[in-house]
Amino acid sequence: MKRETTENGQKSKADSRRAANKAAYPASRPAGTPKPASKKPGLGGSGSASGRAALKPTARDAALKVLTHVEEAGAYSNLKLNQILKESDLPRQDAALATEIVYGTIQRRNTIDYYLAKLVTKGDKGLSKLQPWVLSLLRMSLYQLLYLERVPDHAIVSEAVNIAKRKGHQGISGMVNGVLRSAIRRREELILPEGLDDTKRIALQYSHPEWLVRRWIAQHGVDACERICAANNEAPHVSIRANVLRGEAAGLLEQLRGEGLDAQLSALSPAGIVVSSGGNMALAAGFAKGDYSVQDESSMLVAEALEPKPGMKVLDCCAAPGGKTAHIAEKMGDTGEVWACDLHPHKQKLIDEQAERLGLESVRTFVKDARELREEFAPESFDRILLDAPCSGFGVIRRKPDLKWSKQESDIKEIRSVQKSILEAVHGLLKPGGILVYSTCTIEREENEAAVEQFLKAHAEFKLDPIPAENWPDSGLGVQAPSGMIRITPDQYGTDGFFIARLRKE
Numbered sequence: 001m002k003r004e005t006t007e008n009g010q011k012s013k014a015d016s017r018r019a020a021n022k023a024a025y026p027a028s029r030p031a032g033t034p035k036p037a038s039k040k041p042g043l044g045g046s047g048s049a050s051g052r053a054a055l056k057p058t059a060r061d062a063a064l065k066v067l068t069h070v071e072e073a074g075a076y077s078n079l080k081l082n083q084i085l086k087e088s089d090l091p092r093q094d095a096a097l098a099t100e101i102v103y104g105t106i107q108r109r110n111t112i113d114y115y116l117a118k119l120v121t122k123g124d125k126g127l128s129k130l131q132p133w134v135l136s137l138l139r140m141s142l143y144q145l146l147y148l149e150r151v152p153d154h155a156i157v158s159e160a161v162n163i164a165k166r167k168g169h170q171g172i173s174g175m176v177n178g179v180l181r182s183a184i185r186r187r188e189e190l191i192l193p194e195g196l197d198d199t200k201r202i203a204l205q206y207s208h209p210e211w212l213v214r215r216w217i218a219q220h221g222v223d224a225c226e227r228i229c230a231a232n233n234e235a236p237h238v239s240i241r242a243n244v245l246r247g248e249a250a251g252l253l254e255q256l257r258g259e260g261l262d263a264q265l266s267a268l269s270p271a272g273i274v275v276s277s278g279g280n281m282a283l284a285a286g287f288a289k290g291d292y293s294v295q296d297e298s299s300m301l302v303a304e305a306l307e308p309k310p311g312m313k314v315l316d317c318c319a320a321p322g323g324k325t326a327h328i329a330e331k332m333g334d335t336g337e338v339w340a341c342d343l344h345p346h347k348q349k350l351i352d353e354q355a356e357r358l359g360l361e362s363v364r365t366f367v368k369d370a371r372e373l374r375e376e377f378a379p380e381s382f383d384r385i386l387l388d389a390p391c392s393g394f395g396v397i398r399r400k401p402d403l404k405w406s407k408q409e410s411d412i413k414e415i416r417s418v419q420k421s422i423l424e425a426v427h428g429l430l431k432p433g434g435i436l437v438y439s440t441c442t443i444e445r446e447e448n449e450a451a452v453e454q455f456l457k458a459h460a461e462f463k464l465d466p467i468p469a470e471n472w473p474d475s476g477l478g479v480q481a482p483s484g485m486i487r488i489t490p491d492q493y494g495t496d497g498f499f500i501a502r503l504r505k506e
C-alpha cells in the first residue's frame with residue numbers, strides 16, 4: 001500500500017474504533033437471536049445491581065449512557081456504543097445485552113413512544129418534558145418489557161428503579177417504578193390503533209418516520225414498503241469476503257467449519273461467506289492475518305460489477321473505509337494501480353490499514369474532494385472508475401437505526417447535489433471503452449435510478465452496460481443485471497439495501 005499526498009493531504013489520527021465498529025453490531029447481535037439468554041439476576045446482564053460491586057456499570061447502565069448521548073447530542077449510536085463498551089469492559093454476554101437494548105430501543109422508538117404517551121401521566125408532564133436520561137431509561141425499559149420475552153419483568157423494573165435512584169432523586173425513581181408497573185399491568189391494552197391509513201400504520205407498527213414511509217410507498221408500493229420496514233428491524237447477517245489472494249471462499253469456508261463455525265457460501269457474491277455463529281469476525285485471528293474482510297454481501301457485488309482486470313488503473317473516488325478498494329485490488333491480483341480517494345483526512349488511515357492488513361501493494365490512498373478530481377489527473381487516465389457515493393444510507397437502517405430519526409427529507413436533495421457534482425467531475429477521467437460503476441447504500445430512487453438516468457441524458461457517450469452476473473448463483477439478480485442497474489432492498493436476501501449501475505464509455 002502506498003500513501004499519496006495531495007495538496008489537501010494530511011496525516012490522520014488513528015480511528016480504529018470506527019474501523020472495528022462496522023463489525024461490532026452484527027457480531028454481538030447475531031441474526032435471529034435477539035433475546036438475551038439468562039433469567040438469573042446478575043447473569044447475562046439481566047439482574048439487578050445487587051450482586052455486583054457497587055459501582056461496576058451494568059449492561060443497562062452502558063445502554064442508557066449510549067441512548068442518552070444519542071438523544072441529547074445526536075451521537076451516532078454505533079460509534080458511541082463501541083466507545084462505551086470499550087470503556088465499561090463488560091463481560092461478553094452483558095455487552096451483547098447492552099447492544100440489543102440500544103439498537104432495539106432506537107429501532108422501535110416510534111412504537112415505544114406511542115405506548116409511553118399512554119403510560120406517562122399528567123403529573124409527569126408528558127414525554128417531551130422528561131429529561132433525556134429519564135426518557136431514555138423509560139424507552140429502553142419498555143423495549144425490554146415488550147420485546148425481550150426472556151428477560152423477567154421484575155429484573156427490568158428493579159434495575160430501572162436502581163438506575164433512577166443512583167442518577168436522580170426519589171421522585172424520579174417513583175415515577176419510573178409507576179410507569180413500568182403500569183405497563184406490566186396494562187400490557188393487554190398496549191396495542192396499536194386500528195383504521196390508520198397505510199402510511200401512518202406502517203410508520204407506527206415498524207417505527208419509521210412518516211415522511212420516509214410515504215416516499216417508499218410511492219416508490220416501491222405498500223406491500224414492498226411494509227416488507228422493507230419490517231426487514232429494517234431485523235438483526236443484520238454477518239458476512240465476510242475471502243481475500244482471494246490468500247485462497248478462494250470455498251477453502252476458507254472449510255477452515256471456518258473446521259473451527260466449529262456455522263457458515264455457508266453466499267448466494268449472492270462469489271467471494272462471500274455468511275457466518276451464523278462466530279461472534280465478531282473482526283476480532284478473530286483470520287481477520288488480523290488478512291484472510292478475509294467483514295463486508296455485507298450486497299457491497300461485495302460492487303467490485304464484481306466493476307470487473308477490474310489485472311494490471312488496470314482504477315480510481316475509487318469515495319473510498320473510505322476501503323472495503324471496496326481492497327476488493328478491487330484483490331480481484332486484480334494486486335497488480336496495476338488502485339487510486340483510493342476520500343474527502344476526510346482522518347479516513348485515509350482506515351484505507352491504509354485495510355490495505356496493510358490484506359497485504360495489498362497496489363492501493364494508493366490520497367485525500368481530496370472528489371468534486372475536484374479532474375484537477376488531479378489527466379483526462380482518460382483510468383480503465384475503471386468506482387463512485388460509491390455518499391448517500392442517505394437508507395439501505396443500512398438495520399445497522400444504523402438512528403439514521404431513521406436523524407435524517408430529514410431535505411437531506412436527500414442535498415446529498416443528491418453532491419453525487420451529481422462528483423459524477424460530473426470524474427466521468428472525463430475514464431478511458432474510452434472503460435467502465436464506471438455508480439453505487440449507493442440507499443434505496444431512494446432519486447439518488448439511484450433517477451440520478452443515473454439524468455447523467456445518461458447529459459452524456460450520450462455513456463451507456464448502461466449489462467452487469468456480468470453469471471457468477472451470482474440463482475439469486476434472481478441475474479434478471480436485473482442485463483439492464484445495467486441492480487437495486488437490492490433489505491427484505492430480499494437479508495442483505496443491506498444497495499444500488500449498482502454499470503456504465504460504459506463508448
Ligand SMILES: C[S@@+](CC[C@H](N)C(=O)[O-])C[C@H]1O[C@@H](n2cnc3c(N)ncnc32)[C@H](O)[C@@H]1O
Pocket residue numbers: 317318319320321322323324325341342343344347368369370371388389390391418422441
Ligand atoms: C459510502 S462511503 C464509501 C464506502 C467505501 N467505498 C467502502 O466500500 O468502504 C462514502 C465515502 O465518501 C466520502 N466522501 C463524502 N463526500 C466526499 C467527497 N466530496 N469527495 C470524496 N469523498 C467523499 C465519505 O467520507 C465516505 O467515506
